[in-house]
Amino acid sequence: SYALTQPLSVSVAPGETARIPCGGNNLGAKSVHWYQQKPGQAPVLVIYSDVARPSGIPERFSGSSSGNQAFLTISRVEAGDEADYYCQVWGFGSGLRVFGGGTKLTVL
Amino acid sequence: QVHLVESGGELVQPGGSLRLSCVASGFPFSTSNMNWVRQAPGKGLEWVAYTSRDGVIKYHADSAKGRLTISRDNFNNRLFLQMNSLMAEDTAVYYCAKHGEGGSLDHWGQGTLVTVSS
Numbered sequence: 001s002y003a004l005t006q007p008l009s010v011s012v013a014p015g016e017t018a019r020i021p022c023g024g025n026n027l028g029a030k031s032v033h034w035y036q037q038k039p040g041q042a043p044v045l046v047i048y049s050d051v052a053r054p055s056g057i058p059e060r061f062s063g064s065s066s067g068n069q070a071f072l073t074i075s076r077v078e079a080g081d082e083a084d085y086y087c088q089v090w091g092f093g094s095g096l097r098v099f100g101g102g103t104k105l106t107v108l
Numbered sequence: 109q110v111h112l113v114e115s116g117g118e119l120v121q122p123g124g125s126l127r128l129s130c131v132a133s134g135f136p137f138s139t140s141n142m143n144w145v146r147q148a149p150g151k152g153l154e155w156v157a158y159t160s161r162d163g164v165i166k167y168h169a170d171s172a173k174g175r176l177t178i179s180r181d182n183f184n185n186r187l188f189l190q191m192n193s194l195m196a197e198d199t200a201v202y203y204c205a206k207h208g209e210g211g212s213l214d215h216w217g218q219g220t221l222v223t224v225s226s
Contacts, residue, residue: 045215
């Protein structure tokens with residue numbers, strides 16, 4: 001079965017740029033989506049189809065994908081960005097969805 | 109705006125059954141594919157099941173096959189998850205989520221907690 005790999009944690013100082021990786025076999029050929037989840041809250045979609053941003057998501061959030069990795073980049077990180085971030089792909093035609101294990105972003 | 113509200117979660121004994129419900133509003137439910145996703149305490153997200161807009165096509169995660177079954181009632185804008193033969197490993201917050209572009213999940217409910225314990 002397909003698996004997505006994420007680091008357990010990423011730390012960054014306020015105002016700096018956070019880059020969260022997501023690894024998977026030939027990931028660049030799939031659409032990758034990213035979710036933000038704060039404690040006690042439901043996940044929120046922040047990037048879909050590798051690079052698109054839903055309405056209401058700040059421009060500081062961006063996505064990229066190439067080869068076997070995708071990245072969620074958060075520019076000018078704020079304290080409010082501290083959360084768990086999950087990548088996800090969808091097996092088209094099978095309905096199968098796979099999530100990465102999640103990365104905890106800590107703002108120092 | 110899109111609103112998804114889950115209900116039905118409670119404490120249940122191992123081997124027991126439960127039916128979760130999700131009522132949808134603010135979007136054309138009958139033309140939207142839907143999903144259930146769960147999250148065990150302190151753990152990550154796990155996709156559970158998918159149903160096409162008309163309920164004809166359904167997919168379930170291997171962990172759910174044969175025990176957890178997704179269904180929908182488009183007349184009443186409701187999504188369901190029938191849970192049978194529950195095990196401790198099914199303890200989790202269960203979210204209903206709307207299918208979005210590219211296979212994303214663009215809207216989520218607030219979740220309902222299922223606890224399987226004796």
